[in-house]
Amino acid sequence: MENHPFTIRQLEYFEAVATHGSLSTAAAQCHVTASGLAIALDELERNLGVQLFIRRKAKGATLTPLGAGLLPEVRMLLGNAGTLAAHALEAGDSVGGRLAVGCYPALSPFYLPSILEDFARAHPALELEFVEAPAPELHELLLQGNIEVALMYSADISRELAHDPVREYLPHVIVAASSPLAERASLSLAELAELPLIALDLPPSKQNTERLFARAGLRPRMSHSSLNFELVRCLVGRDLGYSILYQRPRGDLSYDGHRVVSVPLADTVETSTVGLARTAGSRMTRRTEALLEHLRAAPGAPLHSSPANTG
Structure with missing residues (x-):
């Protein structure tokens, strides 16, 4: 030997x-x-x-x-060692070991609280860690073995990653409750293109919004952009423009106390899928399987798809 x-x-x-x-x-x-x-x-x-x-x-x-050149290989070796230990635990059908979860920042308020409380309570032998980062950073963290899985949109998944879907979402428009647009049953991209857009500038959100308009032969009128999901809602709440988002909080109040209203898009648009990303070809561990089951079955979570033609 x-x-x-x-x-x-x-x-x-x-x-x-x-x-x-x-x-x-x-x-x-x-x-x-x-x-x-x-x-x-x-x-x-x-x-x-x-x-x-x-x-x-x-x-x-x-x-x-x-x-520095050896560091990625060392992290991969440590990740494999952790997987080996986890597989040994899984032989007894238990869920334990270290589980490092990455999350796209706009998704984290909707997913991480349940993971850190409900999922952790159900599996006390797990050592849970989480990292918030934009999609390109999550991609590198996965390939380097720093995290085991990451909650990401399918649009960000390269051939180097596998993606197990959790939920699908339709984009929806948010406007200030004080705006006349709040009374509309739906809004078209053509009429929105003439109005100021407040974009969430975390990749790929802004790019996805621009693609929505481009596919309709339109170009949005960009007013403001922010990396902060709640700042976007605050600016919309003050009627400084509209935004197009995928995630929908349960409450309608922005951080500074202004109401926002969700209005469906009149156009036929593609859904966006959120799922757990992992390195392509890697064996799904029992702890990852358990997390995937938890996310797909979480009761009452504010993660439902935004149905077309509803408020």
């Missing part, structure tokens, strides 16, 4: 220091003394015959170019 010049524990220490840039912070996360962690890193570098970090007193630790 081949003897490897490293241990899983040493790789965990290496990844922790690379992530935090500090031996003391990494040591606290790994529940080891800073001196013990430093000794383990010294041994790892000696056995590999390379320098992984440049360490400076009071300035933390910086990856060398070689260390």
